[in-house]
Amino acid sequence: MSTDLFLIPFLTGLGLAILLPLLGCYLRLRDEWLAALAYSHVSAAGALLALVAGLPPAAGGIAAAALAGAGKRLFAARLSGGAAYALLLLAGWSLAVLLAANQPQAERLGHALFDGQLYFSSSAQLWLVAISVPVALGVLRLLSRHLLLAHTYPDFFRIRGLRAWPTQIGFDLLAALALALATMNLGVMGAFALVFIPPWLAFRRARDWRAGLLRSLLLGLVAYIVAFGVALWLDQPFGPILAVMLVAFGLIVA
Amino acid sequence: MLRAEALVAGWSGPATSPIDFSLQAGEIVGLTGPNGVGKSTLLAAFAGRATVFSGRLELQAGLRLAVQTQEVPPVDGLPLSGRDLLALTGASPEGLPPWLVDRVDIRLDRLSGGQRHYLALWAVLHAPADLVLLDEPTNNLDAAGVRHLTAHLRERAREGCGIVVVSHDAAFVAAACDRVVTLEVRDVD
Numbered sequence: 001m002s003t004d005l006f007l008i009p010f011l012t013g014l015g016l017a018i019l020l021p022l023l024g025c026y027l028r029l030r031d032e033w034l035a036a037l038a039y040s041h042v043s044a045a046g047a048l049l050a051l052v053a054g055l056p057p058a059a060g061g062i063a064a065a066a067l068a069g070a071g072k073r074l075f076a077a078r079l080s081g082g083a084a085y086a087l088l089l090l091a092g093w094s095l096a097v098l099l100a101a102n103q104p105q106a107e108r109l110g111h112a113l114f115d116g117q118l119y120f121s122s123s124a125q126l127w128l129v130a131i132s133v134p135v136a137l138g139v140l141r142l143l144s145r146h147l148l149l150a151h152t153y154p155d156f157f158r159i160r161g162l163r164a165w166p167t168q169i170g171f172d173l174l175a176a177l178a179l180a181l182a183t184m185n186l187g188v189m190g191a192f193a194l195v196f197i198p199p200w201l202a203f204r205r206a207r208d209w210r211a212g213l214l215r216s217l218l219l220g221l222v223a224y225i226v227a228f229g230v231a232l233w234l235d236q237p238f239g240p241i242l243a244v245m246l247v248a249f250g251l252i253v254a
Numbered sequence: 255m256l257r258a259e260a261l262v263a264g265w266s267g268p269a270t271s272p273i274d275f276s277l278q279a280g281e282i283v284g285l286t287g288p289n290g291v292g293k294s295t296l297l298a299a300f301a302g303r304a305t306v307f308s309g310r311l312e313l314q315a316g317l318r319l320a321v322q323t324q325e326v327p328p329v330d331g332l333p334l335s336g337r338d339l340l341a342l343t344g345a346s347p348e349g350l351p352p353w354l355v356d357r358v359d360i361r362l363d364r365l366s367g368g369q370r371h372y373l374a375l376w377a378v379l380h381a382p383a384d385l386v387l388l389d390e391p392t393n394n395l396d397a398a399g400v401r402h403l404t405a406h407l408r409e410r411a412r413e414g415c416g417i418v419v420v421s422h423d424a425a426f427v428a429a430a431c432d433r434v435v436t437l438e439v440r441d442v443d
Contacts, residue, residue, distance in 0.1 A: 029332060149342045152327040152334070156343060156378060159301050159319045203333050207361055212333035 009185075010228055012121040013238070014221075015129040016182045019136055020191060021198035021220030023178050025213055026140065026147055026171065028199045031082075035172075036195035038085040039179035040188040041092030042068045044113040047184065048099040048106045057109055058125070062180045064092075069176025073169055116187020116239015118228075125185060132181055139174050143167055148209070187239030194220050197246040201253045223249055255279055255317060255385055255416050256300060261309035263292065263299035268307045270296055271438050279384070282407055282417040284427035287437035293420040294324070296437065297387050300418060313385075320383035324390050327374050329362040336362060336373040345380035349409075351402040368394045372403075379406065385416045392423045404430040 027033050043061040050060020072084045100110030112120065146167040150157045157164070182191035202215035227242035234241070258275040262268045270292035277283050285293045298304035299311060301321045313319075320343070327339065336358040340347055347358050354369060354376075362370050371394040379386060392400050400423070407430045411417055421427050427434055 145342065148334075148338075152329065152339065152342060153378070155301065155303065155321050155323050156381070158303075159321050203331060206333035207359065208335035209333055209338045 006119065006232065008123055008126050009118045009121040012126045012129050012185050013118050013224060013228060015126075015133040016186060016191070017194060017220050017224035018217065019133045019178055020182055020194035021202075021216040022137065022140060022213055023175060024195035024199040025202070025216050026144070027175060027195060028203060029147065029151055030171075032085070032175075033196050033199075034082050034085040034089070035175055036179055037188075037192050038088035038092065039065045039068060039176045040183045040191050041089050041096065043092070043176075043180035043183045044110070044188055045092040045095035045099070046180070047113060048096050048103075048110055051109055052099060052103050052106055058128070058184050061184055062177060065176040065180035065183075066173060068092075069172040069174075070169060072172055073165070112187070113183060114188050114239075115237040116185075116190035116242065118185055118187075118190070118238040119232075121185050129181065129185070132177070136174055136178050139170065143171055143174070147171060186242065187237075190239035190242045193243040193246045194224070197250050198223070201250055204254070219249065255314040256418070257310075257312045258300075259310045261296070261299065261311055262307045263295050263304045264307055265295065265304060269304075272309055273435070273437065275435055277385070277416045277418060279416050280411050280414050281433070282411050282419060282431045284431035284434040285418060285420045285437060286422065286424065286427055286434055288439065289422070291437040291439055293437055294389050297321075297389050297418060297420050301387055317385050318383045319385050319387065320378045320381040321387040322375055322378040322389060322391060324393065326371065327362070329370075331363065334362050335359050336365070339373060339377045340380075343377045343381035345377045347376075349380070349406065350376060351398065353398065368396060368399060371395065372399055375403070379410060383415060385418075386410065387418050389420045390422065391419060392421060392426050400426055 024033065024036065027035055043065040046064020047057035047061035049064070051057045068088050072088070096110060099106045146162060150164060150167060179191055179195070182194070186194065198216040198219040201219055202212050206212035206215050223246045224242065227238065227245040230245065231238045231241040256275070256277040258273060260272040260274065262272050263270050273296065285296060287293055295304050299306055301319065337347065339362060350358065354372060357365060357369060358373070362373065365373070375391050379388070391403060395403065404426065407417055407419070419427065419431060
């Protein structure tokens, strides 16, 4: 009974623990790791806004993050140097906190989103993750070469007639949607920790790109599995335990 | 494959004197001149990056271009090996100099500046292309690197590739290029 009860949350988180460290490698490549935190906060605000409006929170969170991911490109020229992500982060955080403070029904969900209550994941969320993660990994694989080439040889990329915008918008959308999905299950900081720390550690030692992806994936998976067990054993919210686990990994390895 | 007539190129304003230029398949042409004369700007115009203010620039239709700029690929802190870099542009490691062959699987940010530069250059020079544009390719190279590059430019040209080389290194240009075009300082009105 208890095994069944925790299997759904475990599998839901497992799917995300596969996707997020890999996604984080490409965010780190583009020096856009702040995007993870921005999209998580925007998604939390979108979920709370949807709840207050009587709509499904998950749909609100995903829609808000998608809008932020696609809309960011419109202001890219004026908001360089990560300013777009900082503004999104602050706007998302302010809106989420204000909604939680002033709307009783938003307060509980707000706590869940910021605490990261993976154990409340339902089978509907598991299905969403089970469908989304393979699609996201497929898209990431398709974008991978262009993302790497555009970073290392921007002039070569352009001169070969390769268009930058499908890669940029495609990646921004992918990152926004993946982070929204992760925030709904792992919480804002749990999702950020899985995106940021495994690639940061993996990139220090890996000898090539493939090894970097593999190390990041393994670090993310190990931290997730250990954190799941520890949070369950200590009866603590999952998000902070995962974040502490990854910080400890980071300090030991670094 | 490339023809320019009275071409004046620049960025926010004209930066070069009018120049006539042509390149055939299998030919290596050097662009030289004093600093600030607009050599890199002209190369950028050939690559479609700089603005053509007057004159004509024609490139044969369907050409596959490859361009090397003076900027080094930003690889610090990234787990990218030389082999990764070559795979990105479709270049083969075959023919790399002996002092680089056994370093192709090492991370680029752990190589010396010269080794990294040569691998980054090789990735462009040996990418599948009909026209290769190189901007100061001998920067950071020692004598052995320059000799190897000279020989391989010749080999690449024999395969039918047209190559334009911007360089301040007169000895290299004389040894590697079939023709040399010297740019003159632009008259300011």
